[in-house]
Amino acid sequence: MPKKEGIRELFDDIAVKYDRFNHISSFGADRSWRRKAVRAIVNTDKPIQVLDVATGTADFAIAVSKKAAQGSHITGIDLSEGMIEIGKTKCQGLPIDLMTGDAENLNFADSTFDRICVAFGVRNFENLMKGLTEMQRVLKPGGRLIVLELSYPKNGLLFWFYKLYSLKIIPKIGAKMTGNTGAFTYLPDSILKFPLPEKFIPMLREAGFSKIDAHQYMFGVCRMYCAEK
Ligand SMILES: C[S@@+](CC[C@H](N)C(=O)[O-])C[C@H]1O[C@@H](n2cnc3c(N)ncnc32)[C@H](O)[C@@H]1O
Structure with a gap:
């Protein structure tokens, strides 16, 4: 089965329990990582057009919509119909549109969005470079990309504990x-395979981003990358 089909099926299958699993497995830390992202x-008082890629059940899109200036709009896309359907039940009355879509083939014109975010999604892309290039294409010049992703501590002993927790x-x-x-x-397994900053930052540069900075939380268990087009 191609990776993308497998990913779609996987998230369709776990959609109902996904939010709860996230909070439990990260001891609630995912909420504070999302707040930082x-x-x-939302680093401006002006209304912004935001694309939330791999929006899942839309927790991130909802958090952005509550902080962004009036007149802002968030579009969330995800491969999994199951995740989107649950997301829709949580977005009533908010300036959010959710739809199925593929990060590697974005159905939007060039330079459409002021901000693009991907929270815990990029490591699932089948072709990471293609996803990054597509996001760069639909971002307006001067627009910002924020990538939040799970990773692992580089330190030997912490890495050992991390592997024990995550793999067992x-x-x-x-x-x-x-x-x-x-x-x-x-x-x-996908977290351990995803590139560390020393490899991911050059990929962002190759996709056409600049002014890239990287932050790490909980000794590297979560990383955030901010980049500009
Ligand atoms: C771990 S969930 C993260 C969901 C959400 N962003 C959050 O913060 O909770 C990863 C999501 O990425 C989606 N995904 C994976 N590959 C994708 C792709 N190529 N295009 C769009 N969504 C994708 C999956 O369907 C899944 O809903």
Whole structure:
């Protein structure tokens, strides 16, 4: 099965329990990481057009919509119909439109958005470079991209504990909560395979971004990248 089809099926399958699993497995820290990323996106008093790529159940899009100036609008896209359907139930009355879509083939004109964010999504892209290039294309010149992604500590002992938690404990929690064992073997594995800043920053540059900065939280368990077109 192609990676993209597998990813779509995986998230369709765990959609209902996804939010709860996130908060439990990160000991609630995902909320504070999201807040930091929201602040990096909403760094202006002016209304902004935002694209939330891999929006999932729209938690991130909702948080952005609550902070952004009146007149702002958020478009959320995701491969998984199941995640989008749950997201829609949470977005009533908010300036958010959710739709299915593929980050690697964005259905928007060049230079459409002031801000683009991807929270915990890029590591699932089948072709990371294609996704980054597409996001650069639909971002307005001077617009900002914020990537929030799970990663791992580089320090030997911390890395050892991290691997124990993510490869042995997370799959057990995930399987117990959702009944899906495969998903929670894939998810930690995809974190370990995703490039560290020394490799990811050059990729952002190659995709056409500049003024790139990287931040790390909880010893590198989560990283945030801010970049400009
Ligand atoms: C871990 S969830 C993150 C959801 C959300 N951004 C959040 O912060 O909770 C990853 C999401 O990425 C989506 N995804 C993976 N590959 C994608 C792609 N190529 N285009 C759009 N969405 C994608 C999955 O369907 C899934 O909903």
